[in-house]
Amino acid sequence: MAKKETSKARLRHAAHRLFADQGYRETTVQQIAEAAGLTERTFFRQFKDKSDVLFAAHEEFIAALLKAITECKEEQSLVKVVSGYREIAKQVFDDTHTMTAARHEIIMADENLYERELLKANQVTQQIQAVLEPTYGIDDAAFASKLAGNIYQLAFDTWVKQTEPEKLSSLVWHYYQKYCDFKTRN
Amino acid sequence: MAKKETSKARLRHAAHRLFADQGYRETTVQQIAEAAGLTERTFFRQFKDKSDVLFAAHEEFIAALLKAITECKEEQSLVKVVSGYREIAKQVFDDTHTMTAARHEIIMADENLYERELLKANQVTQQIQAVLEPTYGIDDAAFASKLAGNIYQLAFDTWVKQTEPEKLSSLVWHYYQKYCDFKTRN
Numbered sequence: 001m002a003k004k005e006t007s008k009a010r011l012r013h014a015a016h017r018l019f020a021d022q023g024y025r026e027t028t029v030q031q032i033a034e035a036a037g038l039t040e041r042t043f044f045r046q047f048k049d050k051s052d053v054l055f056a057a058h059e060e061f062i063a064a065l066l067k068a069i070t071e072c073k074e075e076q077s078l079v080k081v082v083s084g085y086r087e088i089a090k091q092v093f094d095d096t097h098t099m100t101a102a103r104h105e106i107i108m109a110d111e112n113l114y115e116r117e118l119l120k121a122n123q124v125t126q127q128i129q130a131v132l133e134p135t136y137g138i139d140d141a142a143f144a145s146k147l148a149g150n151i152y153q154l155a156f157d158t159w160v161k162q163t164e165p166e167k168l169s170s171l172v173w174h175y176y177q178k179y180c181d182f183k184t185r186n
Numbered sequence: 187m188a189k190k191e192t193s194k195a196r197l198r199h200a201a202h203r204l205f206a207d208q209g210y211r212e213t214t215v216q217q218i219a220e221a222a223g224l225t226e227r228t229f230f231r232q233f234k235d236k237s238d239v240l241f242a243a244h245e246e247f248i249a250a251l252l253k254a255i256t257e258c259k260e261e262q263s264l265v266k267v268v269s270g271y272r273e274i275a276k277q278v279f280d281d282t283h284t285m286t287a288a289r290h291e292i293i294m295a296d297e298n299l300y301e302r303e304l305l306k307a308n309q310v311t312q313q314i315q316a317v318l319e320p321t322y323g324i325d326d327a328a329f330a331s332k333l334a335g336n337i338y339q340l341a342f343d344t345w346v347k348q349t350e351p352e353k354l355s356s357l358v359w360h361y362y363q364k365y366c367d368f369k370t371r372n
Binding site for chain 1: 325340371
């Protein structure tokens with residue numbers, strides 16, 4: 001028997017299946033609830049609205065990322081943050097290309113969703129910066145968090161477009177090395 | 187006699203005065219139009235809504251920035267983009283601290299406005315990247331545009347909080363040098 005999913009996870013998976021099958025705009029909360037075998041009332045206990053489903057994993061992602069960064073043994077700030085991203089890419093994304101790419105396509109097609117995505121990415125950077133600041137000081141914390149965010153973004157944007165996807169974690173490292181090349185020239 | 191302002195500029199200045207005096211939320215389009223000695227109909231010919239006033243200078247800013255980058259004689263991609271930002275800071279922002287800081291405060295207090303600000307900043311980075319790509323290749327264009335955006339952002343965030351403001355253009359250069367220090371350590 002399959003492991004029992006929480007109602008939140010059931011709703012998320014049902015929503016993503018419907019988004020993929022019939023489109024994000026065409027999908028209603030009622031359809032999501034029905035497909036998950038739950039009520040709309042249950043849906044609204046878990047999510048503010050349909051778009052909220054797309055960002056449901058954000059808090060989890062931040063928490064796991066901050067943990068990975070804190071536990072990373074690297075001493076230099078930038079490589080520490082990049083290693084954290086790489087670790088999370090391994091844990092969360094290496095096996096979820098299809099769903100992540102579909103989600104990304106929905107977000108890129110809607111300016112409001114894309115704005116929200118940028119806000120979330122910005123929050124991630126700020127939280128990493130706050131974690132680094134006591135050890136590395138304000139400037140290094142700012143540059144390491146922003147730059148690692150840039151590196152992750154480049155890896156992610158490449159990855160979601162790949163039809164035969166590499167591992168996101170490998171791409172994170174690949175773009176870190178591209179940055180290392182860049183800085184020898186700049 | 188003062189130089190005659192366009193109706194768009196009159197509306198912008200009237201709006202910013204009202205935002206500063208009585209608050210952004212409390213200000214209506216009707217009040218803005220009246221304060222500018224114009225009609226609401228004229229307002230809506232220039233702006234979609236009240237929030238649009240806050241982003242009215244964006245297209246101008248991008249055009250001037252791309253021009254400055256293109257005209258800059260520096261050869262290395264990063265210093266070329268940073269120099270472009272510094273030039274625009276000189277032209278546009280060095281003498282407008284009060285209004286820019288007030289605008290920034292309005293934007294930071296409202297999540298929707300802040301999301302839009304992030305979207306605009308992201309568009310700036312993408313347009314710079316597109317300008318650099320033919321000369322510098324895709325990777326250097328990506329890193330130089332993102333990194334210069336980070337440097338400008340750090341300078342700008344520092345500047346708007348200063349009560350005795352330095353020149354934004356000096357701060358842009360200052361943060362570029364901080365980045366140069368950072369990369370020797372990372």
